[in-house]
Amino acid sequence: MGASPWVVEGTMENFQQVVVDGSRERPVVIDFWAPWCGPCRALAPLLEKLADEKAGVFMLVKVNTDENPDIAQMFQVEGIPAVFAVRDGQMVNSFTGLLPEDQLRAFIDDLGTGTSEPKEPTPLEQALELEVHDRGAAGNAYRAMLATAPDDPAARVGLARVLLAAPGNEPQAIPLLTGVDFGDFATEAQRLKAILHLREVPHADADLAAAQSAPTAEAKVALARILAARGDYPAAMDELLAAADDDRQLGRTAVRDLMLKVFEVIGPRSPQADDYRKRLQSRLY
Template identity: 70%
Template sequence: MADSPWVVNVSAENFHQIVVDGSRERPVVIDFWAPWCGPCRRLAPMLERLAVEKDGGFLLAKVNTDENQELAQSFQVEGIPAVFAIRDGKIADQFTGVLPEEQLREFIDSLGPAAPAADAEPSPLDRALELEGRDPSAAAESYRAMLAATPDDPAARVGLARVLLATPGREQEAAPLLTGLEFGDFAPEAQRLHTLVTLRDVPHADADLTAAQRVVGAEGKLALAKVLAARGDYPAALDALLAAADDDRQLGRTTVRELMLKIFEVIGPQSEQAGDYRRRLQALLY
């Protein structure tokens, strides 16, 4: 892959930020590829060379379909290489296969220039996203204002739910915001947040943690893992789940595995941490 800030690998974990949000600043070209695909190896150097040449005119987002099958399915990719151009969060153009370089240049040029960064007025969503990191209360108000104008705005519903889930004691307020978002650009993040709501449903105050730490045996370790996951201490929760599976292999194949999958969904199914614990559980059980 070209050593350029305009060529990046994308997974389900960072897709929304890099592709959907990023496409509001400049066109994003998604290259669905696989290591075994010969045509992919012919197309990739041309795309990467154009990304370097255009120097920010567009961002090339490379998606390995072997590692990100759900993303490929969400775009209904049936053959690779498959290329999608995204502008303002929507598909602007697409093709499958390998184009001659001249036609590939025409494809890229048709997307137009990147949005001017200096003078562009940030959208309400951009402002709310920026506020999330430094002023969650203000971010929540921005999202509520967006919902007042457009009650079904999925970006505002997901954003407000994310802020509420980051605020202690507000978890249950987030749940209604996430209903009915099973499809569309915001479905993966909505599902992740819904799973987070489910994990947080377990009582997890300090007293609950102390009580769970006193229980012995596989069931006790499973109960401790649930409390730790509800508190957001995912490494400790995953360690407790491995210990429970070591004590009771049948429990490991059922309830332990189910809870691990929920945690993986929150931290990123393709993340290095999820892969490590997935391998360790498989080695323990099989």
């Protein structure tokens, strides 16, 4: 990334400032990318060139999906490069993949100069914004949405996500994820159901300590289940790889099944899932 005043790196820590607040001053273009992604490397210089050329018409915020999976999940990024335009705190346009320069210019030109009156954010947009810095307030915002529309899939998924961000709220989250057509939010609903499934395993500190004391392949799978239930997915997958090293047959059954369930949570086509998928395959075939 060049040293440009119009190009910044986006993280969870500065998201509120550079994206949400920043988009009220000028449009913000978020570029979701990763170092291993060839099309991302081709798109990046075009976006950075336009950011410098426009000199303040918009701010380019580059988000490395490997380092910031939470932001990618918030925008439901399923493939990269993915580009989102945000104006006045609202997403106004997006595309996935590599665009030729003339189409990219048209995308940027459609953003305008940011001088129009800000639009009032919708209740969902307000709740999503609150999730970044105040989950308690976000939960209240989703509950207010459900008070007027109990079957609203966006509110159900949003509240379930907020609840599952802290342990012990599983009983409240379960009914939110059943009984309605989730439509565009079905993928996120399924991800949250996978978290609930993983958390069914007892995973207190005592359970973890007991599982760590046994050296067998089966014990490593049991330890992986506890780690996954606690949300430590990389450690869980490392234990699963170790179990597959010890017992290839177990690797093709219990190890593979649990790893696929973890993939549902972290994203089946996420860079992390792709990495562990290849590492498991190398041990089994």
